[in-house]
Amino acid sequence: MPSDVLLSVRDLRIAFDGVEAVRGLSFDVRPREVLAVVGESGAGKSLTARALLGMVPRGATVGGTVRPDLSAERGRRIALVPQDALSALSPVHPVGDQLAAAVRSVQRVSRKEARARAVAALDRVGIPDAARTARAYPHEYSGGMRQRAVIAMATINEPDVVVADEPTTALDPERQEQVLRVLGERSEAVGAALVLVTHDMDVVRDHADRVLVMYAGRAVEVGGVQDVLSRPRAPYTAGLLASLPQNARGLRRLPALPGTPPAPGALPAGCAFAPRCPLAADPCRDEEPEPRPLDDRLVACHRADDVPHPAIDLFQEKQPA
Numbered sequence: 001m002p003s004d005v006l007l008s009v010r011d012l013r014i015a016f017d018g019v020e021a022v023r024g025l026s027f028d029v030r031p032r033e034v035l036a037v038v039g040e041s042g043a044g045k046s047l048t049a050r051a052l053l054g055m056v057p058r059g060a061t062v063g064g065t066v067r068p069d070l071s072a073e074r075g076r077r078i079a080l081v082p083q084d085a086l087s088a089l090s091p092v093h094p095v096g097d098q099l100a101a102a103v104r105s106v107q108r109v110s111r112k113e114a115r116a117r118a119v120a121a122l123d124r125v126g127i128p129d130a131a132r133t134a135r136a137y138p139h140e141y142s143g144g145m146r147q148r149a150v151i152a153m154a155t156i157n158e159p160d161v162v163v164a165d166e167p168t169t170a171l172d173p174e175r176q177e178q179v180l181r182v183l184g185e186r187s188e189a190v191g192a193a194l195v196l197v198t199h200d201m202d203v204v205r206d207h208a209d210r211v212l213v214m215y216a217g218r219a220v221e222v223g224g225v226q227d228v229l230s231r232p233r234a235p236y237t238a239g240l241l242a243s244l245p246q247n248a249r250g251l252r253r254l255p256a257l258p259g260t261p262p263a264p265g266a267l268p269a270g271c272a273f274a275p276r277c278p279l280a281a282d283p284c285r286d287e288e289p290e291p292r293p294l295d296d297r298l299v300a301c302h303r304a305d306d307v308p309h310p311a312i313d314l315f316q317e318k319q320p321a
Contacts, residue, residue: 210224
């Protein structure tokens, strides 16, 4: 594993009853990097994130390698910011007590010291009057406050990697931005890499350094955010970008990717995206493409060299207003 790589995933496969939901996924995570994992629902994003923590659902079969294996050191070297903070927090214990317990689970400190660290952690993520609010229960927090609290819990022991699984889904846009800013600041402050699972390309643009675009359990494009978003080379990435409102100026309706993603047990032959792709040709329908280097990124697409610039035109038809 290269010295500049903190976490290396190779040929990750996650299957249920023999049907693979994540299929041969490989990527690296570097220190202090924000890696966004993006794709439509069912792409395998959350499964991938939870595999890093050794938290795949019961009954799943996992293959491939994650090095180093940090799953035995959850809370110390790797931590999770979940999608649903209310479900992640115990309803019968004050929030401050739960953060203090997280400290004492990996460090030998007194209850008083753990409590002080809990209050300080809540204060750092912007919880008002943290000493008092630490004594409150999760149901007494707003949605944004609960999400900040789980960020405090995830970063309180200064882990190497923070995995955030759709951390702002239930929040309004203003609170989403606030929480994502806090998440990035806290990860940077403790020196952690951040793996940010999202379906929102705007979040990727504003908060990530690199992006891993997933479709049907595989990576279709991996590279620097500015490179990938300014000139996508996978038609699927182009389709995600075409669906952003700011890219629909001059159109009477917002473009959308045609069709729906295939179910894991019903993948087409060849490229899984071929039935929805405007560039699909015979090779796409016959053989699944393997990732290959192109323009300082990896792209799994037979037609990547033929994607026009701007690529979002693949999914937009200019119409008079």
